[in-house]
Amino acid sequence: MTTLRVKDELLLQVEKPARYIGNEVNSVKKDLSKIDIRFAFCFPDVYEVGMSHLGMQILYYYLNERKDTYCERVFAPWLDMEQKMREHNIPLFALESQEDIKNFDFLGFTLQYEMCYTNVINLIDLAGIPIWSKDRGEEDPIICAGGPCAYNPEPLAHFIDFFYIGEGEASLGKVLDIYKVHKQEGGSRRAFLEKLLDVEGIYVPCFYDVYYNEDGTINRFVPNHPKAKTKIKKQIVKDLDSTYYPTHAIMPWIQTVHDRVVLEVFRGCIRGCRFCHAGFVYRPVREKSKDVLMKQASLLLENTGYEEISLASLSTSDYSQLEKFSEELLEVCRESKVNISLPSLRIDEFSLDLMGKVQEIRKSSLTFAPEAGTQRLRNVINKGITEEDIISGSRRAFEGGWDRVKLYFMIGLPTETEQDIEGISDLANKIVDTFYAIPKENRAKTVKVVVSSSCFVPKPFTPFQWEPQNTYQEFMDKQYFLKSKIKRKQIQYNYHDAIVSALEGMIARGDRKVGDVLYAAWKAGCKFDGWSELFEFSKWKKAFKETGIDPAFYASRRRAYDEILPWDHISVGVTKDFLKREHERAMKEEVTPNCRQFCENCGAKRFRGGICYES
């Protein structure tokens, strides 16, 4: 039996001790004497959040496929556990071997959201490793990071030794191959990072210098090493059918956010909603074939014993073989008594029918994401959903017995006016009216329409990357305004405190100087900033004051098209020209057709795969 790193007595004093014991069903155990590379896969949030993350499960098994590598998991200990660890001088350890990760070869962080950045810093510190990469010595692990937020690596550039830009399964293996030889030959840390300059998709921040203009914008971004590339190209897998996909999933000890088998159906999105980071950075769309999906589904269910399977993609309805695939999957699941969960469906006849067949969500709530209250603003953001779609979808659903509708909106979208905000409550009203227009005997007794609004955060690599974000005050004023417009008791309005979104907006488009704020905020005690109960803005304020950095410069400033953006040295395939074109169209309220209707030559074709080559 594995000896636990933390004594039982301490574990019994913390909440959910099962977070820290490892050894779950399907976790990987390896003979350490046969391992060349020890990799700590770090998820900068708690166990339950990290274990729900598909990317982590994929990369965990992908890396462990290699005989020479042992990939183990690390999550952020919850506050009570961190306190115990600091009190008793227990450095951060990996779940599988329960050994301290400061002795590993690599720490790999996955960056899923900006609000976990102070946790990244905290984890490096908890591991007992110098926080700034320049301070690390030959004995310290190499610290790398990837994931969607790594497409703007600059805010964390001071802390991370190298970034991996793109999908890990594509070529992370190359890095390990190089490292293995390097380790055998006994080269220095710097020599290894220099070798990485030959690898596509790797960004080593220390080989680049940034010069600023007096107004704070970037003047020049220049390599300081002859081999450092001027553009770092995103790495992706071209063909999802032949790409590695795990047939197992680690069975978490405790209930997680998504406690089920997750089957990835396709990557990317054909739609091109102009606010959506994922929609641009994951281009082009690459689908798995139906047969491969069926095979993966059965293997995963067989090897986990889960009673539920969920289909993952940005927009399930856009899967080209959905009809045939759902039929077959339903068949298999009925037989083995497995529930199917179908997120991100567009609500049309087919989907409603499908949802009816999938017993589990029968007659629960229906979800629409119109994102904006008027057609004009929906055109600006290129959200191809009309009021008619929503009303008729709701009507059909109500007639089928549903009695709850959830609507998701964004506040603070570019060009938004008071009218657009009022449009949100108008739409909710119309749905309620639609319900009552149905004869009593053909519908449920009462209806509930839940309106949720989030705050728009402009993201890099989207057509809105040049747009100013609303200030905290503007967000709050708009939310109160909307609140005052919603009067009927059938409508419930949910909104969040905008302060976290404001901060997220600043970090998302941050440069290297934002790293100083992150550090100062961490010093002031910030961690788990994504957890509203732990978020303390006063600490961030202190950090701004200390570093002299003005968050408004990053969040609420309009950038000129010719300004050098902090992420300009990263290439995600989609070109700046295309983004500019899309931005101009947005201002003209013009919609752009989706990839299946018409190829707009966004630039993603250079990957030579996926939808751009569908005929």
Next chain:
Amino acid sequence: MKARLKFTKMGPMKFIGHLDLQRLFQRCIRRSHLPIEYSKGFNPHQYLYFALPLPLGATSEGEYLDMTLTDELEPEEIKNSLNAYLPEGINIQEVYILSDEMAVGMAAVDAAEYKIFIDKKTVPLHFMDAVNNFFNQSEILAEKQGKKGIKEVNIKEMIHEYTLDENDEQWIITLLLATGSKTNLKPETVIQQIYRDNNLEYKDCRVHIHRINIYSRKNDLFLPLSDIS
């Protein structure tokens, strides 16, 4: 057919709570392809009956789980197919076939036996005398968590047996306590009261509770659940 499984929960498995243990079993049963009976209708689920939840932090060598299977199987077959999928520390020791008219799960439980391990270094020298005195009272009053908050009750009748033992490092108290749907005395309640009576600070993380077995009462005899089938 109905089957009763006796299993262990040892080592780090003591950190897994009762609900999580249930889910773990459900999934291991699915993987093992045991012909378990499912509920009918939407959301089919397995009917599993655990005899008595174990507190977080306690280990056990005598846990029980009842289930209904749709086919006749040999006990050995059930045991082996499940053990192949269960994690280290949870191990099916024995499988018993229940007669069809047997009540399953909690209904059969009347008592449970525990060993309590107390580190000698954490208590004063004369701790064991105090423990003896505690159990020898004609009336043993303890603060018990009732439905309407904490109240003081006489638990004398609920302690069927106690013995004291020691090794080099630990005092070991063995307790047979009334438990089940009607009366339920938790080992923590007893130990906490001993500490309270002696003005000692009780930290549950320092006292290890280990369950030995669960019993059913038949004609004044306590029979392990495994003997009732």
